[in-house]
Amino acid sequence: MRTSVALTVCAFVLPILLGACSPPGPGAGQDSASKLGDTARAGSVKPGALDGVTLTFTSWGGESQQAQMKVLEGFTEASGATIVEDGPTNYAKLQAQVENNQVTWDVVTVDSVWAAGHCDLLLAPDESIIDGSEFTDGLTLGDCGVPADIYGNVLAFDRGAFAEAPTRWADFFDTQAFPGKRAVSATNPTGTLEAALLADGVKPDDLYPLDVERALDKLDTIRDDLVFWSSGAEQEQIMGSGQAAMGIFWSGRVGFSNKAGSDWGTVKTQPINATSWFVVPKGARDPAAAMALINYWLGAEQGAEYAELTSYETGNRNADPDLDAFARDVQVTSSDYSDQVWIDEDFWAANLGTLTDRWIDWTNG
Template sequence: MTNRRRTTLTALGGLALAVTLVGCSGGSAPVEVDLGDGPATAGTVKADALDGVTLTLASWGGVFQEGQVEAASVPFAKESGATMLDDGPTEYAKVKAQVESKQVTWDIVDSDIIWADMQCGEDGLLMDLDTSIVDVSNVPENLVGECYVPAMQYGYVIMYNADKYETAPTGWADFFDLEKFPGKRGIAGFEDIGPGVYEGALLADGVKADELYPLDMDRVYSKLDDVRDSFIYWKTGAESQQMIESGEADMALVWSGRGYAAVENGANYKPVWNEALVVADALSVPKNAKNPDAAFAYINYYLGAKQQATLSELTSYSPVHSDAKPELTDLGKDYLTSSPEIAEQMVPTDAGWWAKNYDTELNRWLDWMQG
């Protein structure tokens, strides 16, 4: 898979990164750690429990990784005594090489959730999630996998030009209705595949949200064929945002952070949260990591309500802890996918189904794109 989901997004709060612990490599000799007694509690770590431990977080760079460092890595280092480094961008070939050589320097990896799901299990590259160390009780259950937790969540949402349509579209049926809502439709057109217009096609065709999976891909492509002449394609998050800001796309399916950034820059577009799709990044520990207990302790700390609220304030992503209360601008609140009034309208996606069907469906998508 490519790194297409990871592009620099406009920060909601515009806060500067005050302290950074940066490095180009991590890992250390194994150190025996005592994380304390009792069940794990997200957002906490035993004081000075990780003195002498060095951990490296590998992520995607830009505003998002800066937010991860400020919200989680810096306070975690202060409380636990660990030395925290950050590196990236995430490259799956590097993860594979590190695991196979047993020279793991990326202790915690932020990745695409579909790739992570593909790497769970005996033949995968990622360790099973240790729930004796990682408290997931306040994390959306559908975003937790056998070997990962969500790093954040966001929406894959239809944005529409409010200057063009007197009547606002209300969901996927309108996205595919070129008579009632004429115009160009912007969708992703890169060499990657995952939740998006495929689920949208089925929802538009009358499939209920809780009956989407397994996806009927023959039915999907029949629906896509009906409107393919209206599609224009973006290959990066920046291009999707530009399609909105320029007015090139009358409706566009984009990551919610990009929709937010375009509106913040003055585009008169509005989101359609009804039937928007829930998507997320994953956070995991590679097999053969030198200090896996310490790495899982970091993930547990990262999932805390305070840490997640701060991360949301620093980036355009939504928190994954149910009690996180980020302080946002009014516009930022309009794009907070974890807020109940938005979350109740959204449709969950199935990373496991995509992981199992990724190769087959990618080939079919690329053939369709070239047809």
């Protein structure tokens, strides 16, 4: 990375010490709105408008965050801001920062469902500086968040494990025809409950509201064959180490793992698609500057660069990435995939807390 980007990685600290992780730096407590102007085209920022401003960018870590930082080098060069890096995203930590009035994160990558469910409590509303005019059809600005990328919860499988490849969600639950361990999230039921219901014969149009008990009953049939992951990095570790023969994984992580030498395929029917969002916590030191960073991210060139680095799409309809074979294989909105299923954000926003508790009880049971 160019020397204009300052990077730090902070360890988890107790809420009372939340201010110690990221130094306020010049610009703390300021509002850069007057310097930035009223509006900006997606992908642009007023040159030099954020000289002396420090922003802390927090995301999921690993290759995806490295790619995000690479894309944002252009923002630091144009705006004059310094970006301090932190991670991984931790919802309890973000909540503690807001509730203790010790906000040190300025822009945070979160799951869209979590953002929708915490808009009024923890997140700042969008500023007028955000330009969503180039979003692909179906994506819009949220009340308290901006779509950052698109990913799929896909049925991934070790190509060397089976004589014939699985073709549908029902195969994930068929341990006789497709023996071996299956990997699912340890902490987040989003995507996994939908997969269980699709495997049990529920049509996509009838998924919501989710029949949770039916989904868990279906998952009970393979409980002894499950292994659990808690992060994107653990997904890649499972694929690279042979701990499982199948998994419900994020599409981009399959691409990363294959690029590193794994040989995993994805079932091209019914990916369960979702978005990650960029959000600004309530009490952020300079919300206008944080929104300017997000608006820069939304440009077509930025979207193309990020897709080339990660395979994840940003949702800019004008992005034209030059993808390698690993990335092309996991483009879950492409014509290679059929019958895409989209996470119902409204349902999950209303039920995430209850269903997460229920899921963790089930995984620990």
